[in-house]
Amino acid sequence: MGIRKITSYFLCLILCFLSCKKDDNNNITIELRDRTDQQIIDNDSIVGYLETHYYNASAFGASNPNPSIEDLIIGKLPDDGILPDPTNNTLLIEAVETFSVVFAETDYDYYILRLNQGGGDSPTFADKVRVNYEGRLLDETIFDSTTNPAVFDLLSLVTGWSKAVPHFSVSEGFNEIGDGTVSFVNSGVGVMFLPSGLAYFASPPFAIPQYSPLVFKFELLQMSQNDHDGDGVPSYMEDLNGDGNFSVNFNDLKDTTDDDTDGDGRANFDDIDDDADGILTQDEIVVTTYNEATKETLEALPLESNQVLIKIKQELNGTFTGTVVTFTDTDADGIPDYLDKA
Known part of the structure; x- marks a missing residue:
């Protein structure tokens, strides 16, 4: 189709450069493999791991209403292939959920172990999240982890994160401990198993081999809605075709x-004048804020068909502020003004 995700477009340019780089012996230093072929290899490796490893399932569920990744123990089956202590342990292959996605014109499968859904809102693929996490290779080598919660824009991470994390919800709240730290309550907790094509593929950072499937344990603590270009329209709403990527067809x-929208080679989430009519997007929408005593009151606001409640924020005084965007359509042609090139 000729459509490329923007990040993939630039990645391809980088990889093309690197693939031509030679060492002192004139040998190519990076081998670019076919994505479809590599996905088959990666999926076999991941499924093989899931079939031969188990986790302590009894440590999660009703008996543990506030779990963390520290509670998770993943073990390898003994040589006889018999699951030890089946009352408390479960094979990963019997517990994971399988998801399919198209990325870089390739069909990918990835897997999620859902340990706790979480009690708050769910982020979109374009949002910012606060997480604890640990990254491993399939051979159990740990290549990265947090000691304190880290904040990331999901778009800045490997693609698998923006696909997997939105299946979970953030914490329902937190308690102040008194030493300047907080304890999060009912966070989203899980594990994602990613093929290399949804991870670093041919260009991993130090300590990760090329074409490595990755395993990430994570706790989803908080989220905030992104508006990358500051035009008043949340970034996730600028995914016009709803495919969970920001794509531009550079061939057409x-x-x-x-x-x-305007065919300028810049996706709307990074374009302050989406329809190139000379009027900034922020001047073609109406943003209204409301302050109420409860979150539920804001969620029950009567909205017109062209209005969206985009975010709710709790203020220091305990009240809640909600932001509503109205997408005006001056000429009543069914196209919001900010997307109307006519």
């Missing part, structure tokens, strides 16, 4: 099925 900038 007049393509109406990608996320670049």
Whole structure:
């Protein structure tokens, strides 16, 4: 189709450069493999891991209403292949959920172990999250982890994170401990098993081999809604075709099925004038804030069909502020003003 995710476009340029780089012996230093072929290899490796490893399932569920990744123990089956202590342990292959996604024109499967859903809202693929995590290779080598919660824009991470994390919810709240730290309550807790094509593929950082499937344990603590270009429209709403990526068809900038309304080669989430009519997007929408005593009151606001409640924030005085965006359509042609090129 010629549609490329923007990050993939630049990644391809980088990889093409690197693939041509030679060492002193004129040998190519990076081998670029076919994505579809590599996905088959990666999926076999991941499934093999899931079939030969188990976790302490009894440590999660009703008996542990506030779990963390520290509670998770993953073990390898003994040589006889018999699951030890089946009352408390479960094979990973029997517990994971399988998800499919298209990325870089390749069909991928990835797997999620859902240990706790979480009690708050769910982020979108374009949001910012606060997490604890640990990253491993399939041979159990730990290549990264947090000692304190880290904040990431999901778009800045490997693609698998923006696919897997939105299946979970953030914490329902937190308690102040008194030493300047907080304890989060009912966080989303899980494990994602990613093929290399949804991870670093041919260009991993130090300590990760090329074409490595990755395993990430994570706790989803908090989220905040992103508006990357500051135009008043949340970034996730600028994914016009709803495919969970920001794509631009560089082969046909007049393509109406990608996320670049005005065909300027810049996706709407990074474009302050989405329709190139000379009027900034922020001046073609109406943003209204409401303050109420409870979150539920804001969620029950009567909204018109062209209005969206985009975020709710709790203030220091305990009240809640909600932001509503109205997408005006001055000429009543069914296209919001900020996307109307006419």
